[in-house]
Amino acid sequence: MSPAFIVSPLLTRTPLLPSRAVCFPVTRYALTQKRARALPPPHAAARSFVTMVAEGAQAPDFEKTDGDGNKVSLSSFRGSRNVVLYFSNGAGPGCTSQSCSFRDAAEDFAQLDAEIIAVSAQSDTTAFKRENSLPFSVIPDSQGELRKLYKVPSTLGLLPGRVTYVIDKQGIVRSVYNSQFSTAAHITTASEALKAIAK
Template structure:
């Protein structure tokens, strides 16, 4: 899928990002609207905690987290895993950013994140500016570490 391919009902570049409230790995809640006017948000959807590709992607975000912070952005990882699973995944891999639990996949559906081969939840990253507008979408199931490079490249343009 190209970075800007449109799927019916999906969020596209220039759209206002759908707000959400989700439980996190720390046992609290995260709202997208809490960052509006304050920080850009790198919202990345990934298939599953503790799988090789998802661990590599999360560790890439971890290793570049300071750079994201310096660029005025917060990183939020989202999968359908439980908050407890996220808590274990975050501890095991020293993840400093927010992991949000989208059990049932309602947020994934509202953003229009596609499945791969109709089975695997997609791997898509949304760059959302301080006004809550989607500025870039990157989708690649099989290049998990490229999501970090893409996100940083776009944030440097703000």
């Protein structure tokens, strides 16, 4: 124990000061806080590697086989059709709602000269497409190859991201919408982008 704690206040006129052992942790805490403020936010570096393909960028080309065995390539629509490319988990209420909303909007999108392509995180998309009467290609992407190509981020590091891209006839990304929960907004945002392209 420090001598400061065993000398009685009655034997000295000098007020006892807190020992250095007591003051030091406060100083160390202040220094720690100062260093913490100087550091970058947690995971800032990690976030920089998850930058999605942005508006105005050339959309990465791909050729994949959909759940029905048909070859689907982005370049095949070049010069003839706009493309609405959306990524989803492919299972669960949110994905069903999103896909059915795109199904219901398919005719409106066709009038805007657009082709819908879905990318699912599931390995088998045949039953999902049949059960929900989806009139467009659904590409299985269980290994995440297309997600990596388009740099689609996951949600909280757990759920496959839900992102919709609108790509014009020249292969340029005209709209990017990223939301795990606002499924209806994927359709309205894509529709607005297609109408802007048509002007």
